[in-house]
Amino acid sequence: MIADRSQNEQLFITLLFVFFNYYNPFSVVLTLAVNTGLLVIFLFFNYRKRGISVGQEGFVIYISAFVLFWTLAIMFLRMGTDLYVLGKYTRVFIATLYIFMLCALINITPHTLRRVLSVIFFLHLLAVIAQTVFPSINIAMANVFGMSNSSEFFLEYKNRKMGLSSSFDTASLISVAAMVFYFINYQVFRNKYYLLLIVLACFCWTMSSRTGMVLGALFFVYFAASTFNTSKGWEKMLAIVLAGAVLYAGYQVLLPIFAHTFELNIATAGESQVTVEYGTRGTLDTLLGDHLAVLFNINFIEAVLGLGLDPDGTDIGYVKLIFHVGIIGTIAILLLYFRSLINAYNISKRTEDTDVYILSRFLGIYILLLFIMNYKSLEIYSRGAHEMLLIVAFALFRSERIRTENN
Known part of the structure; x- marks a missing residue:
């Protein structure tokens, strides 16, 4: 009975955690508050029981830190601040740290996450x-x-x-x-x-x-x-x-x-x-025309380094990323996604665990979906969509690390 209650509590906490991070009801501030509350509770009650170690998650954290640093550097050089862009990339970095720690402290297993x-x-x-x-x-x-x-x-x-x-x-x-x-x-x-x-x-x-x-x-x-x-x-x-x-x-x-x-x-x-x-009417023509042409309004150096601002006149996610953090920052973000895609593929090929197989296959295809949809609108590194990637990836990485250590 105690074990069943513990499993049900873990299911509920994981459900709450994933729901707020994926759907962000009311405000990202509320999601931040929920994550902070969970982190405080689990650090206070479980820190000595469950240590936090870094494996493949480290690459994701380092890339997120670099992208935030790059955003701040661009704004410093331009002597201007776009609050939307600053808030977006700061939120992503904070969310990355929170999700990494909470996946370990909550002990989110592939079986629990699949359910x-x-x-x-x-x-x-x-x-x-x-x-x-x-x-x-x-x-x-x-x-x-x-x-x-x-x-x-x-x-x-x-x-x-x-x-x-x-x-x-x-x-x-x-x-x-x-x-x-x-x-x-x-x-x-x-x-x-x-x-x-x-x-x-x-x-x-x-x-x-x-x-x-x-x-x-x-x-x-x-x-x-x-x-x-x-x-x-x-x-x-x-x-x-x-x-x-x-x-x-x-x-x-x-x-x-x-x-x-x-x-x-x-x-x-x-x-x-x-x-x-x-x-929207004329969506295809617009995406192939005016929305893409926005890039030609900036010079090569600006495209490489980025402008640290959110552009008007385009919905294309890749164009927005170039305006936000330049080609350099965009490549860093895409490298994070490609690395996660390759890891998911490798895990799905070698695992014998049913839940790990399902999640790793799903993660790989989910990343492909993000790549495709990002041309229509900003989905890569975006609120909710990116958090889903982090939760699944971190749960898988942690599971694989534990399996390797036990063997």
Whole structure:
């Protein structure tokens, strides 16, 4: 009983820790307060029981420190301060230290983290579905998870859902990541429960952004082909596709009727719901044109060193990183991500632990998703998305270090 209670307490604390760091409800200040509170509690009660040692995590910490130092140096040379950029890179460094220490002090194991991530992703999917059924909650939830001026925004994009995020692109990233995570779990455990979650995830990435729809479709085809490679497997894949089609048809036809009946302020059944705007108009042309052309407004030295400020007129994540910390800082950040990707791949190849395999495979694909989505919007080194990478990576690195020491 005591052991069960201890495991349940660890699950709850890990869930709380991951939820606040990934979704950042209300404010990053609240997340900082939660992390500080957890750190104080565990240092006070558990410091002598659980030491903190540095392994592969050290590389991540050093890179984070260098990027912050580089940001400060750029601002010093320019004799100017951009509070957004300064706050962003300071927050990342502090979050890196907190997550490193808390993963060790909480003793987050791959088994615990895998179970927690199943819940964390499901909460986002549940939020998207709730926002679809009750669109009147869209504005309130967007405000909670960090989007300002959401009232006017949802007047234009009333058919798109953010779930537990503050943007449509991030919402689609989370939904696609959830689908990938549940696919990997299904490949290992063959539990039909994960098939239902895959269907829900597929529905959710169609509700956020066109980029998410394209990525979701591509990764769905890849995982479906590698998962259902038998005759019975193809029958299951067909069942998933049909279930998704029925779910989407229900959204387009049955949901408006239900909503009209119960006065939920959704479009009535008589109004056409077929034409849905899933992104900004002219997004592709804009991203290949004006948003990319912003780089040509600065000289070569400025591009290499960075300007330490957030640019106007572009949403492209790589362009923003170059403005923030230059090509030098961007290369350092990408090196951190590539190193984590390679480590995840190596761990997945040599491990015999089921939970470690699932998390390492997920981490590798999650990093690829970040690389792709970062062209559409700033996701790399960004709030929530980067913290998820850190939590999974640090849990894996610590697990591998303990395994090596025991052998």
